[in-house]
Amino acid sequence: MSNVALEVRDLVKSFSLDGATIQAVDHVSFQVKSGEFVALVGPSGSGKTTMLSILAALLTPTSGQVLIDGQDLAQMNEKQRVKLRREKIGFTFQSNNLIPYLSARENVEFMLRLNGNLDRAARLRSDELLARLGLAERLHNLPAQMSGGQQQRVAIARALIHNPAVVLADEPTASLDTERAFQVVETFANLIHENERAGIIVTHDLRMCQFVDRVLQMQDGKLVRIYEDKKEILELARGTIH
Amino acid sequence: MKSVSLATYLAVKEVIRNRGRFLLVALVIALITLLVLFIAALGEGLATGNRQYVANLDAQLIVFLEKSDYVITASRLETKTVKSIRRVEGVDDAGAIYTSNTEIVSLAEPLKVSMLGVEPGRPGMPTILEGREFRTGEARETVIDRNVALRSGIQVGDLIEIRSTQGTEDEFFELEVVGLVDGQSYFFQPTIFVPPATWEKIRPQSESELTSDTPFPSIIAVRLVEPSQTDVMSALLMEKVSNIEVTDIETTINNIPGYSAQQGTVQTQGIFTLLIGILVIGGFFQIQILQKVPQIGVLKAIGASNGVVGLSAVMQIILVTALGVGIGGGLTYLFSLGFPPTIPLTFNGERSLIAVILLLLIGPFGGMVSIIYAVRIEPLKALRLG
Ligand SMILES: Nc1ncnc2c1ncn2[C@@H]1O[C@H](COP(=O)(O)OP(=O)(O)OP(=O)(O)O)[C@@H](O)[C@H]1O
Ligand SMILES: [Mg+2]
Numbered sequence: 001m002s003n004v005a006l007e008v009r010d011l012v013k014s015f016s017l018d019g020a021t022i023q024a025v026d027h028v029s030f031q032v033k034s035g036e037f038v039a040l041v042g043p044s045g046s047g048k049t050t051m052l053s054i055l056a057a058l059l060t061p062t063s064g065q066v067l068i069d070g071q072d073l074a075q076m077n078e079k080q081r082v083k084l085r086r087e088k089i090g091f092t093f094q095s096n097n098l099i100p101y102l103s104a105r106e107n108v109e110f111m112l113r114l115n116g117n118l119d120r121a122a123r124l125r126s127d128e129l130l131a132r133l134g135l136a137e138r139l140h141n142l143p144a145q146m147s148g149g150q151q152q153r154v155a156i157a158r159a160l161i162h163n164p165a166v167v168l169a170d171e172p173t174a175s176l177d178t179e180r181a182f183q184v185v186e187t188f189a190n191l192i193h194e195n196e197r198a199g200i201i202v203t204h205d206l207r208m209c210q211f212v213d214r215v216l217q218m219q220d221g222k223l224v225r226i227y228e229d230k231k232e233i234l235e236l237a238r239g240t241i242h
Numbered sequence: 243m244k245s246v247s248l249a250t251y252l253a254v255k256e257v258i259r260n261r262g263r264f265l266l267v268a269l270v271i272a273l274i275t276l277l278v279l280f281i282a283a284l285g286e287g288l289a290t291g292n293r294q295y296v297a298n299l300d301a302q303l304i305v306f307l308e309k310s311d312y313v314i315t316a317s318r319l320e321t322k323t324v325k326s327i328r329r330v331e332g333v334d335d336a337g338a339i340y341t342s343n344t345e346i347v348s349l350a351e352p353l354k355v356s357m358l359g360v361e362p363g364r365p366g367m368p369t370i371l372e373g374r375e376f377r378t379g380e381a382r383e384t385v386i387d388r389n390v391a392l393r394s395g396i397q398v399g400d401l402i403e404i405r406s407t408q409g410t411e412d413e414f415f416e417l418e419v420v421g422l423v424d425g426q427s428y429f430f431q432p433t434i435f436v437p438p439a440t441w442e443k444i445r446p447q448s449e450s451e452l453t454s455d456t457p458f459p460s461i462i463a464v465r466l467v468e469p470s471q472t473d474v475m476s477a478l479l480m481e482k483v484s485n486i487e488v489t490d491i492e493t494t495i496n497n498i499p500g501y502s503a504q505q506g507t508v509q510t511q512g513i514f515t516l517l518i519g520i521l522v523i524g525g526f527f528q529i530q531i532l533q534k535v536p537q538i539g540v541l542k543a544i545g546a547s548n549g550v551v552g553l554s555a556v557m558q559i560i561l562v563t564a565l566g567v568g569i570g571g572g573l574t575y576l577f578s579l580g581f582p583p584t585i586p587l588t589f590n591g592e593r594s595l596i597a598v599i600l601l602l603l604i605g606p607f608g609g610m611v612s613i614i615y616a617v618r619i620e621p622l623k624a625l626r627l628g
Contacts (some may be wrong), residue, residue, distance in 0.1 A: 041595065058543060059622060079547075082542075082545055083545070085543065085544065085545040086544060086545020086546070087545070089545075091540075091543055091544055093543075096536040096538075096539075097540065099537055099540065101256040101259035101260060102255060102259075103256050106255070111544065113548060114248065114249065114545050115545075116244055158544070160319075185401075
């Protein structure tokens, strides 16, 4: 677990609103290696979602570089970015994650369909992954027939099934109670570690940091602090440091 | 292609999982289809009722009285005109046609009919299907059109009685049915044919007309030696024969009183129904797309291309429209089986086909805005709307 899956170099994103310029992301640099699970935390408006959108090639930065699996996003055209999103990136969103007219299994398999590699082996893997996430009995349920936590777990399966280089999760626990939130993030962390993906989770809830390897703290668009020490991270999660 | 199969997968899954909603729209389209097809059939039925006899004439040109503006009811030619016309080179034959209305009263329920005086063996006399042509002179014989037979049960060999108001008196005349011809509706009425001399005796006429015994034909049907030479021949006829104007069958039909106005009205109704269809489909799919913004955002964010998203929207619209038009067509067919022959509905292949094609087009047309909208949704919506 040493190769760099994601690299951000001096990233800037500014919005101009009514003449004023907002630096939503302000000269940020960091790296995430394969098999590493990183939390992105910070107060509301600190630039977390903006950051994630740029990493996902959904938003173009004002300046700076993003490299995924060594490929520079800025060098790509829209078509290549779409390809990158479906091959190299896995996503979970805060809500409305799943396609409402596809069952749990179909939602996960859709990611494989998109990549044109839905064969027997892949189907088996997808069912195994769902079982691993405690959804063996829910394969044929539509999203509307599942709880928020179950939907998030399906989304996690979808984010991992195609073996992306980078997995991005925006507030995956926002709609869950504490107990379920812990379960979901813990399973997520385990899967990231086992499959050697680079995972980034955006969260408001510092307690979730107990499962991550590193915490990136943002404020006003700047990366103000990085927690790497396991002890420090646990203290942060317990709320003993701020 | 991969994006086609992906789009098909998404479109079909969504329609199946939301079949109630899509079926409802398909049913609305089915009703619109039913309406449009019936309007088309009504248009064809009315048109047939109006022009059938003229359209079936074994002739290329119609001669009218000068300045009658090709209106049959306004035209009254002299008897000798037909002879002059036959003498013009390039004319194969010409037949005078005398028009009026009467009523067959020897039935449980009197039947209004067109009574046309025509010359046996000449243009204007339709082909006999059963029985024979009437004799000339004042023979009290008639040939009826199949619609008369269908509606009244009259057969060849029967005697019928007609009523005509002559002057101030109601007069009754007996005619022997000697022959049957194909449907020859004229002026919305089925037709009976009689010899010109008989026509002059038995037609309804005013006090002043009673004093004269010479029948005046309304028009003359002209069959040409060279059927394609209509322009040259009509010019030639007008040059050689005085007090006439000449035109082709099509113009004659379009100038049957009320014909064009009626067809225009029916067509306008059809077009408005199609427009309503476009609005209904457009509205439905637009609302649906607005509801689907987050999920389309997700689809694009996880790597579905605009092509896949747009194509699947197009496929759904086509699927639902085709289903609706199919159901509507089936319903129309079933209804048409149970319609009595007195209602002027004619399901004509050509008109129905045009209607069906237009109906199939209203889907993509109505849904166009929603498709463009779907393609333009930004994948960022998946994150920001969360
Ligand atoms: N499209 C935009 N136009 C203008 N300003 C924007 C736009 N998107 C984000 N911003 C601004 O950029 C800043 C960072 O926003 P962002 O959504 O990234 O914060 P966040 O850390 O995700 O906050 P939260 O925790 O509330 O989700 C905010 O000040 C926001 O108002
Ligand atoms: Mg945010």
